[in-house]
Amino acid sequence: MEWFVEESNGYGLMIKVKKKLYEHKGLQYIEIYETEFGKMLVLDGRIQLIEKFESSYHEMLVHVPMLTHPKPRKVLIIGGGDGGTAREVLKHEPDEIVMVEIDRNVVDACRKFIGVDKGALKDPHLTLLIEDGIEYVRSCKEKFDVLIVDGTDPSPASKSLFSEEFYSACARISDICSMQSQSPILQKREFQLILANTSPFAKRRVYLSYIPMYPGGMWSFLLAGDNLDASIDEIKKRFEEREIETEYYTPLLHLAAFTLPKWLEKIVNEYIK
Amino acid sequence: MEWFVEESNGYGLMIKVKKKLYEHKGLQYIEIYETEFGKMLVLDGRIQLIEKFESSYHEMLVHVPMLTHPKPRKVLIIGGGDGGTAREVLKHEPDEIVMVEIDRNVVDACRKFIGVDKGALKDPHLTLLIEDGIEYVRSCKEKFDVLIVDGTDPSPASKSLFSEEFYSACARISDICSMQSQSPILQKREFQLILANTSPFAKRRVYLSYIPMYPGGMWSFLLAGDNLDASIDEIKKRFEEREIETEYYTPLLHLAAFTLPKWLEKIVNEYIK
Numbered sequence: 001m002e003w004f005v006e007e008s009n010g011y012g013l014m015i016k017v018k019k020k021l022y023e024h025k026g027l028q029y030i031e032i033y034e035t036e037f038g039k040m041l042v043l044d045g046r047i048q049l050i051e052k053f054e055s056s057y058h059e060m061l062v063h064v065p066m067l068t069h070p071k072p073r074k075v076l077i078i079g080g081g082d083g084g085t086a087r088e089v090l091k092h093e094p095d096e097i098v099m100v101e102i103d104r105n106v107v108d109a110c111r112k113f114i115g116v117d118k119g120a121l122k123d124p125h126l127t128l129l130i131e132d133g134i135e136y137v138r139s140c141k142e143k144f145d146v147l148i149v150d151g152t153d154p155s156p157a158s159k160s161l162f163s164e165e166f167y168s169a170c171a172r173i174s175d176i177c178s179m180q181s182q183s184p185i186l187q188k189r190e191f192q193l194i195l196a197n198t199s200p201f202a203k204r205r206v207y208l209s210y211i212p213m214y215p216g217g218m219w220s221f222l223l224a225g226d227n228l229d230a231s232i233d234e235i236k237k238r239f240e241e242r243e244i245e246t247e248y249y250t251p252l253l254h255l256a257a258f259t260l261p262k263w264l265e266k267i268v269n270e271y272i273k
Numbered sequence: 274m275e276w277f278v279e280e281s282n283g284y285g286l287m288i289k290v291k292k293k294l295y296e297h298k299g300l301q302y303i304e305i306y307e308t309e310f311g312k313m314l315v316l317d318g319r320i321q322l323i324e325k326f327e328s329s330y331h332e333m334l335v336h337v338p339m340l341t342h343p344k345p346r347k348v349l350i351i352g353g354g355d356g357g358t359a360r361e362v363l364k365h366e367p368d369e370i371v372m373v374e375i376d377r378n379v380v381d382a383c384r385k386f387i388g389v390d391k392g393a394l395k396d397p398h399l400t401l402l403i404e405d406g407i408e409y410v411r412s413c414k415e416k417f418d419v420l421i422v423d424g425t426d427p428s429p430a431s432k433s434l435f436s437e438e439f440y441s442a443c444a445r446i447s448d449i450c451s452m453q454s455q456s457p458i459l460q461k462r463e464f465q466l467i468l469a470n471t472s473p474f475a476k477r478r479v480y481l482s483y484i485p486m487y488p489g490g491m492w493s494f495l496l497a498g499d500n501l502d503a504s505i506d507e508i509k510k511r512f513e514e515r516e517i518e519t520e521y522y523t524p525l526l527h528l529a530a531f532t533l534p535k536w537l538e539k540i541v542n543e544y545i546k
Contacts, residue, residue: 011310
């Protein structure tokens with residue numbers, strides 16, 4: 001195979017591949033390739049991660065909620081089997097990370113063939129639970145400072161991750177929550193489903209990142225919780241005090257990412273008053 | 274043909290096509306398709322425009338320089354044969370637009386099969402010259418308030434559009450200039466070539482837009498000239514006074530578009546002190 005192809009509603013993304021490194025059909029169909037842009041993880045035919053581009057996903061998913069919180073000591077990650085999210089969370093030196101990933105094969109294959117976690121998945125501050133994240137959140141008795149939902153596109157296996165019941169439980173157990181919320185332009189229906197079902201959160205704001213490994217290159221995230229009003233000066237101060245090193249994220253980009261194109265602002269305003 | 278495919282350095286973009294509407298091999302190889310996202314213009318195998326996505330290109334190319342200028346009365350467009358740039362410039366009601374497009378077939382085919390110019394190419398304020406834009410700028414004795422370079426990717430035919438000599442002439446005849454400057458991530462070499470060769474301008478700033486019709490979805494522009502320091506309040510005021518209607522652009526997005534990812538800031542800082 002010379003090109004890996006991902007189609008999405010009349011739009012396609014192709015990545016030139018050099019070699020297939022791994023393949024496994026279990027809970028999900030896992031593929032790992034060597035490409036022109038480094039290692040690539042594919043789950044059920046959807047590109048999850050390419051080394052050259054992944055910082056614009058993981059850094060924006062993680063540092064936006066983590067720096068909005070004044071002192072995130074306890075962090076919950078739902079999904080994120082490749083370990084990129086855990087890697088970024090660890091830069092904030094929290095006391096405790098709980099990561100709930102449903103598919104052990106993703107964790108094992110990513111550690112063995114990609115290594116994007118940079119050792120995070122074996123960090124002593126991280127507890128990895130191989131179980132259903134939705135069940136975990138539903139029955140959870142603890143509270144977390146920050147909750148990060150690092151899930152795949154909606155699929156038969158993951159569609160409960162996009163339900164109002166799940167988001168309601170997330171709001172109950174966390175101060176601040178972030179999640180990927182699909183392409184607003186190529187997956188408008190899924191994006192709107194997330195906006196409709198996240199109403200249990202007191203406050204919500206949509207932000208964007210340039211992610212060439214996802215169709216269309218424009219990807220959205222939702223920041224949600226009771227208090228999202230960190231000023232740019234507070235964010236800068238926290239970023240410096242915690243000595244965060246990044247490739248993509250800056251505090252100014254954090255601020256700019258919430259400024260949406262006019263057509264997207266209109267859609268968001270239909271759901272968030 | 275079911276999919277149109279554009280490859281760019283190991284990365285590919287596919288658009289599902291319904292029908293080929295036009296094809297002509299002349300100065301450039303012109304193709305026009307009906308797609309899932311409206312009409313699509315392709316020149317020499319590169320997607321130039323898709324109706325659903327074009328506002329994020331034309332509005333950012335045009336309104337950023339036009340609103341940075343306090344009173345743009347005379348505007349020069351180099352290229353822009355589809356007419357989308359002229360359409361956006363006309364929203365500012367300038368006294369005069371000169372548009373210099375090298376390929377009459379592009380103009381005629383776009384007017385006949387796409388119509389994205391919304392009549393702009395026949396507007397009485399617009400003078401359309403079918404000639405080489407580089408020659409025009411080199412020998413030009415007039416001065417323009419705003420100059421917009423709406424060219425294709427570098428190719429044997431267009432590579433002089435990326436030369437220091439051309440940019441030097443642009444700086445001589447205009448107050449403010451904007452140009453598309455390629456994908457900084459997938460066409461880093463061309464992006465850096467533009468940064469290196471635009472040094473004749475007194476001031477330069479790079480900005481970004483989400484453009485799913487170009488590979489990777491992240492596209493860059495360069496704003497250049499003697500004075501680029503319009504405040505957000507001035508931009509807002511001009512936007513309101515001129516009663517500009519947009520799909521993508523807002524004054525806040527104008528400001529946010531100059532905030533670059535950290536890795537890109539580093540590259541830009543190597544060229545712009």
